[in-house]
Amino acid sequence: MRAKATRLGMVALLLWSTLALLSTLAGAVPPFQLVGMAFALATLVALVKWGWYRQSPLARLKQPPGAWILGVGGLFGYHFFYFLALRLAPPLEANLLNYLWPLLIVLLSALLPGQRLRPRHLGGALAGLAGAALLLARGQDAVFEGRYAVGYGAALACGVIWAVYSVANRRYKDVPSDAVGGFCGATALLALLCHLAFEETVVPVGWQWLVILLLGLGPVGAAFFLWDFACKHGDIRALGSLAYGVPLVSNGLLIITGRGTLTWQVGASVLLIIGGAALGAGDVLRIRAPGRRSVSP
Secondary structure, eight states: HHHHHHHHHHHHHHHHHHHHHHHEEEEEHHHHHHHHHHHHHHHHHHHHHHTTTTTTTOOOOOOOOOHHHHHHHHHHHHHHHHHHHHHSSSSHHHHHHTTHHHHHHHHHHGGSSTTOOOOHHHHHHHHHHHHHHHHHHHOOOOOOOGGHHHHHHHHHHHHHHHHHHHHHHGGGGOOGGGGHHHHHHHHHHHHHHHHHHHHHOOOOOHHHHHHHHHHHHHHHHHHHHHHHHHHSSSOHHHHHHHHHHHHHHHHHHHHHSSSSSSOOHHHHHHHHHHHHHHHHHHHHHHHOOOTTTHHHO
16 A cells, blocks of 8 residues: 555656646646646546536535645645745755755654655655755856845745645545545635736636646646645655756656756756666665565554
8 A cells, every 4th residue: 555655646747747748738827726727627527527426515525624724734724835935035945945845855754753854855855855946946056145034935835835734734644635626626615816916817818727626636636636636645754855856857757748847957867867866765775575565654
């Protein structure tokens, strides 16, 4: 179960790797509007699924208040502070602080019952952090200036919120991942309210509707259901190390589609991130013979 759940988490990470490319293809559609529309679509898919299998939506939505606070707080809180950070701080520095969340996941996992933080988990997370920092910098100089302190705080809040959400999900193992459909619905509503408060509406045209559909089905849809299941039942330390593959694959897609440039920083980042993932998530990536069990937790 644990290995399967962790691999499903890897699928979620791969889906999130397409977010940057799809967001660029969305054109001038404002971020909160885009998030609201995509999460609304994810909610609709969940409703269709419940109807198809004749599952009661009320049963799926009737969850402990703590699960709702954690779910909506994680999904909406992350996106709210992320876009706030991009408004109030330079994108490079904001992204560097945001991408502390995989390392925080690895560190916080040590607080979970039955989990032990081994040196290889920490080493893998630190290697991934170094690779992500190098990749995001891309030859630019990261200069943290005091006038952007609020933006930096918002970016750091992103990392903390997502790490806490991912690790604390273990507490709600009995809450089915289908409940994420309700969390997506609440997030869509809050995102659209932020859109009405802070943005001007842009009506999508042509292929932009297809991009929104792909977002709602993938990185802003299925990914959150898979991540929920992976965090509850998978190896949270391995997921933290593997999460640094998101900016790596994301930049690779931008390069392949002509929206990015292949540089030596990218090559060095590949070595650091893949090496860190192999070190921190070796148990999951290693294929074992049937009946053979790993002795490490």
